[in-house]
Amino acid sequence: MEYFLNEPQKAIKSLARRIAEEKVLPVRAELDESEEFPWTIMKDLADSDMFRVFIPEEYDGLGGGCLELCLVIEELSRVCAGIAISYAASALGSFPLLDYGTEEQKRKYLPDIASGKRLAAFALTEATAGSDASAIKTTASREKEGYVINGTKQFITNGGEAEIYLVVALTAKEKGARGASVFLVEKDMPGFSFGKKERKMGIRASSTRELIFRNCLVPEENMIGREGMGFIMTMRLLDRSRPGVGAQAVGLAQGALEAAVGYARQRIQFGHPIISFQAVQHMLANMAIEVEAARSLVYAVARTIDSRARNFTEEAAMAKVFASDVAMRVTTDAVQIFGGAGYMRDYPIEKMMRDAKIIQIYEGTNQVLRDAIAFELRKRKAMRE
Amino acid sequence: MNIVVCIKQVPGTTKVKIDTQTNTLIRQGIKNIVNPFDTYALEEGVRIKERYGGKVRAISMGPPQAEEVLREAIALGADEAILLSDSAFAGADTLATSYTLARAIDKLERNDLIICGRQTIDGDTGQVGPELAEILGVPFVAYVSRIEEIDNGYMRVQRMVEEGHEVIELPLPTVITVVKEINIPRLPSLRGLAKSKSVTIPIWTAQELGVDKNMVGLFGSATRVIKVFFPQRVRRGEILQGELESQVESLANKLRDTKII
Numbered sequence: 001m002e003y004f005l006n007e008p009q010k011a012i013k014s015l016a017r018r019i020a021e022e023k024v025l026p027v028r029a030e031l032d033e034s035e036e037f038p039w040t041i042m043k044d045l046a047d048s049d050m051f052r053v054f055i056p057e058e059y060d061g062l063g064g065g066c067l068e069l070c071l072v073i074e075e076l077s078r079v080c081a082g083i084a085i086s087y088a089a090s091a092l093g094s095f096p097l098l099d100y101g102t103e104e105q106k107r108k109y110l111p112d113i114a115s116g117k118r119l120a121a122f123a124l125t126e127a128t129a130g131s132d133a134s135a136i137k138t139t140a141s142r143e144k145e146g147y148v149i150n151g152t153k154q155f156i157t158n159g160g161e162a163e164i165y166l167v168v169a170l171t172a173k174e175k176g177a178r179g180a181s182v183f184l185v186e187k188d189m190p191g192f193s194f195g196k197k198e199r200k201m202g203i204r205a206s207s208t209r210e211l212i213f214r215n216c217l218v219p220e221e222n223m224i225g226r227e228g229m230g231f232i233m234t235m236r237l238l239d240r241s242r243p244g245v246g247a248q249a250v251g252l253a254q255g256a257l258e259a260a261v262g263y264a265r266q267r268i269q270f271g272h273p274i275i276s277f278q279a280v281q282h283m284l285a286n287m288a289i290e291v292e293a294a295r296s297l298v299y300a301v302a303r304t305i306d307s308r309a310r311n312f313t314e315e316a317a318m319a320k321v322f323a324s325d326v327a328m329r330v331t332t333d334a335v336q337i338f339g340g341a342g343y344m345r346d347y348p349i350e351k352m353m354r355d356a357k358i359i360q361i362y363e364g365t366n367q368v369l370r371d372a373i374a375f376e377l378r379k380r381k382a383m384r385e
Numbered sequence: 386m387n388i389v390v391c392i393k394q395v396p397g398t399t400k401v402k403i404d405t406q407t408n409t410l411i412r413q414g415i416k417n418i419v420n421p422f423d424t425y426a427l428e429e430g431v432r433i434k435e436r437y438g439g440k441v442r443a444i445s446m447g448p449p450q451a452e453e454v455l456r457e458a459i460a461l462g463a464d465e466a467i468l469l470s471d472s473a474f475a476g477a478d479t480l481a482t483s484y485t486l487a488r489a490i491d492k493l494e495r496n497d498l499i500i501c502g503r504q505t506i507d508g509d510t511g512q513v514g515p516e517l518a519e520i521l522g523v524p525f526v527a528y529v530s531r532i533e534e535i536d537n538g539y540m541r542v543q544r545m546v547e548e549g550h551e552v553i554e555l556p557l558p559t560v561i562t563v564v565k566e567i568n569i570p571r572l573p574s575l576r577g578l579a580k581s582k583s584v585t586i587p588i589w590t591a592q593e594l595g596v597d598k599n600m601v602g603l604f605g606s607a608t609r610v611i612k613v614f615f616p617q618r619v620r621r622g623e624i625l626q627g628e629l630e631s632q633v634e635s636l637a638n639k640l641r642d643t644k645i646i
Contacts, residue, residue, distance in 0.1 A: 011578050015572065015573060015578065018572055022572065023572070047572070048574045052576070062575055
C-alpha cells in the first residue's frame, strides 16, 4: 500500500529495518531466552540516531513526530517486539518533558535522550493502580528542600536500565487524581532503588521492574508541569504514545505474517506445499487484510496527532485496540499454520504469540480503552441533543 | 587527529566476469559497493575520532560514479570526502594508484594517520597500503587488528601474524592497513544519511593534484595485465590394467611421481 511517506520518513523506515535485520535478528532468540536487556542494540540504535527521531531539532533531535516514531517501532517490532518496546519506552519517558517541561528542563535532559546516552522511563502503575490509574498511592510531600517521594511503582518498562524516570505521585493525597504531579527522578538520587525484576511471558528482552522510593528527595525544579495537573498530563501523554503501541502490534503481526507465508510455501503435506490448500490460503489472506488495515489506522492516527489535533483520545485508543487485537489473532494463526513446529521454541513464531499478548494489556487495557471510545460516542451524541 | 581513510569502489559480487578482449572486469549490471575491508578502515577511523577528536576524510580514486561510495562513507561517519577522478588516472596499477593517493594526501593539511583496508576484493593485491607509506616516507604496519593507544605523537597497535599478535609502537604520521577482526562496522546514522545526500564531494583532477602525467594511470603503471583467465580445471581419470601386483606397483609409482607420497 502506498502511504505517501516523504523522503526522510522512508530513510527512517529503511534504516530501522536494516538495524532490525542485521543487528536484532541474530540475537532475538538468545535475548528472549536469557531475559537480558539489549544494551548492544540500544547502542546501535543510538549510533544510527534512532533516539533523535522523536526529539525536536533544538534539543539535538531530528524533529520527527508521532508517525516517524511509529515507523521505527514498527520495523523493530517486525523482528523483536521486546527490543522495540525498550526503545519506545524511552520515547514515552521523554513525552512529559517535551510537552510540559520548562526550557531549562528540556535543555538539561532531552539532548542525552536524543543521543541515546541515557534511556528514559515513565512510571505510573502501582500494585493497586492499573486500569484505575487514579488509585495511585505514591506520595510527594513538600518539604523545605524540595519534594520527598515515598511509594512503590510496579511493572515499569526500562526499570533499572533507564537513568531518567518520570514518576507520577500525589502531592495532595486528599484530592485524589486531582492531586497528582509528575516528577523527574534520576537513577542515582538517594532514596530511589529498584525492586523485583519481573519474569515475563513475552517481550522478555525488555526490562520490567519495581521502583522503590523511600524518602527520596527530589529538587523542586524537577517537577514537570504544574502541581496537581499530573493526572490530566498523564492521560494526554498516553493518548500520544498509544499509536506507537499500535505500531508495535503492526510490526509484530507483519513479522508473523511473513514467517507464516514463508513456512507455508516450504512445508509439504499430502505432496503439496500447504500454501496450495485453500484453508491455509484464506487464513493468510485474512491475516494480510488485518495487518494492512491496522497499519492504515495507526498511520492515519499518527498523522492526525502530527497535524496538531487537540483531542485525539478516541482515535489513539482505536489505533491501539484494533492493532493489538490484530496482532494477537495474526500471531495465533501464524502458530497454527506452523503447526507442531510453531509450538516449539526452535521456531520464532511462538515468541511472537507470547509477545503479542501484552500489547492488548499495557498502555491501557483494550477494555478500558473501549470504555474511553464509548464515552466519546456518548458525549458526542449528548452534545448534539 | 586528522585521519584519512582510503576507500575503493568494487563490484559487489564474487561472480565477476572478465572481458577476454580487454582483460578488464565486466562491470555492467553489477552493483558497486565499498570494498568490504575498507569499511573496517572507515569504522576504525570514526572510532579514533570519537575517542581522540579530530576529523575523518575519505578519499577514493576512480571513475565519477565512485562518488557513491564516498557518499556512503559520509553516512557512516566521515566528515569530508574527496574523489580523485581524471581520465589520466585510468588503467592505474597499484603503484600509480598509490602515487596518486599520496599526492592527494600531501595536498591535505597535516595528516596523523592514514588507514586502508588490508586489500581489495577485486584486485586482491594488498599493495596500495605499503606503497602509499613508502611514497609518503612514513612508517607502515599491515594487518592491524587492534589500536591499543594513541598518545603524544605515537601509537601502539596489535597486528595479526600467522601465530599470534605483534605489538608495535610507532610514531605518527603513519599508514596502517586493518583486518576485519579490528571492529564491527556500524550502520549509517540518520544525520549521516541526510548529510551524505546534500554534501558536495570535490573532484580533484590530475591538474589540481599537480601530478606528473607519466606517473599516473596506465603510463605510470609499472605492471601490465597481459591476460586474465580462469584456470582450466582438467580432471583425468585413469584405470590401471593388468595383474593386481603390477597395478599396485604402478599406482605407487604414480603417487610417488606426483609427490603425493
